[in-house]
Amino acid sequence: MVPANATRTAEKTFREMIRLFGLLEKVMQPYFARFGISGSQWGVLRTLHRAELEGLTGLRLTDLGDRLLIRPPSVTGIIDRLERVGLVVRDGSPEDLRAKLVSLTGKGRQLVGQVLAVHGEQIERVLGCLNPIEQERLHRLLSRVGLHLESLLAGREAGED
Amino acid sequence: MVPANATRTAEKTFREMIRLFGLLEKVMQPYFARFGISGSQWGVLRTLHRAELEGLTGLRLTDLGDRLLIRPPSVTGIIDRLERVGLVVRDGSPEDLRAKLVSLTGKGRQLVGQVLAVHGEQIERVLGCLNPIEQERLHRLLSRVGLHLESLLAGREAGED
DNA sequence: TCAATTTAGTTAGCTTGCTAAACGAATCCA
DNA sequence: TGGATTCGTTTAGCAAGCTAACTAAATTGA
Numbered sequence: 174m175v176p177a178n179a180t181r182t183a184e185k186t187f188r189e190m191i192r193l194f195g196l197l198e199k200v201m202q203p204y205f206a207r208f209g210i211s212g213s214q215w216g217v218l219r220t221l222h223r224a225e226l227e228g229l230t231g232l233r234l235t236d237l238g239d240r241l242l243i244r245p246p247s248v249t250g251i252i253d254r255l256e257r258v259g260l261v262v263r264d265g266s267p268e269d270l271r272a273k274l275v276s277l278t279g280k281g282r283q284l285v286g287q288v289l290a291v292h293g294e295q296i297e298r299v300l301g302c303l304n305p306i307e308q309e310r311l312h313r314l315l316s317r318v319g320l321h322l323e324s325l326l327a328g329r330e331a332g333e334d
Numbered sequence: 335m336v337p338a339n340a341t342r343t344a345e346k347t348f349r350e351m352i353r354l355f356g357l358l359e360k361v362m363q364p365y366f367a368r369f370g371i372s373g374s375q376w377g378v379l380r381t382l383h384r385a386e387l388e389g390l391t392g393l394r395l396t397d398l399g400d401r402l403l404i405r406p407p408s409v410t411g412i413i414d415r416l417e418r419v420g421l422v423v424r425d426g427s428p429e430d431l432r433a434k435l436v437s438l439t440g441k442g443r444q445l446v447g448q449v450l451a452v453h454g455e456q457i458e459r460v461l462g463c464l465n466p467i468e469q470e471r472l473h474r475l476l477s478r479v480g481l482h483l484e485s486l487l488a489g490r491e492a493g494e495d
Numbered sequence: 496t497c498a499a500t501t502t503a504g505t506t507a508g509c510t511t512g513c514t515a516a517a518c519g520a521a522t523c524c525a
Numbered sequence: 526t527g528g529a530t531t532c533g534t535t536t537a538g539c540a541a542g543c544t545a546a547c548t549a550a551a552t553t554g555a
Contacts, residue, residue: 182466182469182470182473193351196403198542200486235532246513248534251510254510271534272532272533273533300347300479308347314464314468315350318463321463325459326361359512374541375540407505430503430551
């Protein structure tokens with residue numbers, strides 16, 4: 174059991190996290206909309222771009238899901254819509270006939286360049302109210318909570334239900 | 335213009351925020367599922383419970399949306415589902431024939447009690463990896479970013495596009 | 496007073512997350 | 526070799542957010 178005022182500190186911090194999450198979506202959504210994409214779609218495009226820099230020619234849907242922490246059906250949907258507008262293509266993998274490799278088209282690569290050109294500035298707009306030391310402190314606290322939550326989730330998967 | 339490594343600090347902090355929110359949803363979703371509700375539904379139930387403590391007999395959908403930072407159609411949907419399972423009721427407001435007052439049913443009030451009985455413990459499970467001082471520090475940093483984002487959004491509404 | 500505007504709520508239709516279930520391809524192992 | 530199982534993806538269907546467009550009620554103001 175934990176003292177009541179410690180619980181209150183945890184609870185207000187928790188609530189602020191939830192609130193900030195909502196605010197962040199509301200700020201980022203119109204920013205990405207200027208490029209005709211959503212935040213989730215940007216996640217996919219950026220991930221594919223990073224994979225290119227690593228020398229990979231394409232990523233399987235499963236790999237995308239792993240990197241973005243979303244499940245296969247969600248990946249299928251986002252890729253469907255990105256493919257429909259020609260930012261991305263699906264090709265069958267030569268090594269595994271079950272798998273498909275997703276990669277950026279020329280148009281997709283160009284869009285990533287456009288976003289990256291102003292992305293640092295946008296993030297600065299969001300976090301500019303903290304100086305670099307405070308940003309670093311925030312990053313460290315968030316990382317610790319993140320690692321903690323990952324271990325909670327790993328435990329659950331292992332069948333501790 | 336901002337130095338390159340300051341941008342990198344901001345970016346990794348930003349990315350950690352996004353990642354943490356995804357993890358948080360994955361941890362909280364099964365927790366609420368045990369009570370047969372979703373996180374959004376809990377947001378509504380808790381808000382209605384708070385309103386009762388303030389002496390209000392019901393909240394208008396608009397007020398709920400304001401408190402939860404979601405738009406009217408989203409509120410309509412959540413209330414529809416909560417009403418369907420009998421946790422909440424809609425009554426016409428006597429003062430304004432356009433408005434409807436949402437309030438907890440007995441069943442809803444009972445469920446809120448059940449959740450609240452273990453809620454502090456669950457939040458402790460999430461934030462217990464930080465001591466109270468660190469939690470307080472995290473809260474302060476998040477609050478500052480939250481206030482900053484609110485002012486960004488307020489500016490945009492005022493027509494600075 | 497009464498027409499115009501604003502406000503409260505809903506509906507329709509989109510995206511994006513989820514789970515459950517289907518499917519074929521790949522792999523394992525007896 | 527052949528049957529069982531696992532893997533990668535898709536489909537179906539639900540929840541929850543959004544915008545745009547609508548109805549009905551309230552308010553404003555000329």
